Amino acid sequence: xxxxxxxxxxxxxxxxxxxxxxxxxxxxxxxxxxxxxxxxxxxxxxxxxxxxxxxxxxxxxxxxxxxxxxxxxxxxxxxxxxxxxxxxxxxxxxxxxxxxxxxxxxxxxxxxxxxxxxxxxxxxxxxxxxxxxxxxxxxxxxxxxxxxxxxxxxxxxxxxxxxxxxxxxxxxxxxxxxxxxxxxxxxxxxxxxxxxxxxxxxxxxxxxxxxxxxxxxxx
Numbered sequence: 001x002x003x004x005x006x007x008x009x010x011x012x013x014x015x016x017x018x019x020x021x022x023x024x025x026x027x028x029x030x031x032x033x034x035x036x037x038x039x040x041x042x043x044x045x046x047x048x049x050x051x052x053x054x055x056x057x058x059x060x061x062x063x064x065x066x067x068x069x070x071x072x073x074x075x076x077x078x079x080x081x082x083x084x085x086x087x088x089x090x091x092x093x094x095x096x097x098x099x100x101x102x103x104x105x106x107x108x109x110x111x112x113x114x115x116x117x118x119x120x121x122x123x124x125x126x127x128x129x130x131x132x133x134x135x136x137x138x139x140x141x142x143x144x145x146x147x148x149x150x151x152x153x154x155x156x157x158x159x160x161x162x163x164x165x166x167x168x169x170x171x172x173x174x175x176x177x178x179x180x181x182x183x184x185x186x187x188x189x190x191x192x193x194x195x196x197x198x199x200x201x202x203x204x205x206x207x208x209x210x211x212x213x214x215x216x217x218x219x
Contacts, residue, residue, distance in 0.1 A: 009011050010012065018203060031063075033061065033063040033066060035054045035055070035058035035061065035066060036054070036066045036069075039055040041052030042054055048073075050079075051073070051079050052073050053071075054066075055070040055073065064097045064098070064099055067090050067102070068091070071086075071090035071091040074090065074114075075087035075105070086113035087115055088109050088115030089115075091106040091109065100133035104127070104130040107122075107138060119151075120152070123141075123151065124142065127141050131210055132208050132209070135170075135191065136168075136177075139165050139166040139169060139209075140163055140166030140167075140175060140176070145158070146161035147163075156186060156191060157198065158198065158213060158216060158217060160181055161194035161202065162202075163180055163181050164181070165199045169203075198212060
């Protein structure tokens, strides 16, 4: 049930990020990739097959935002037949190039077995990559892996700490971290106190907020 909820939330985020990518590109100077710009124009004109073709060309040229948008279109069947394996492949390229949004989405695919068998280790890996770039949703999903023990040893203190950090970084209504804390059973007063202290350490840790987490897990 939790995986289904994650996937529904992921689908909402996908469309949301797509809008952000297009809006930011329009609001700034033109991108240096002609196919990407043509893809945006086609998307805004609701010519989705044409947008797909242009993003595909841009993606093959190694253009990161084209790769991300192409993956998004494959995942959700926008302008092209839905193909989660292709989505995973293009998210991987964009993730390797450093896109935190792609890293988050790739983690969700691996967590839910979309485009590849369920692989919690890879979900953990990509959530961590996005978390280092301060992606609040990735931090929250990483926390849920520790709470459920998916691919890692159960550590509810660490999980709740990550959820608390997720709330601080991304307080938007779409972030379900607060609800997930409420649903977490077996929490003691000491665990909550320790989780808050760890969350504060991560928040103030500087560039890589996961350093205090890893130190805590080694104890």
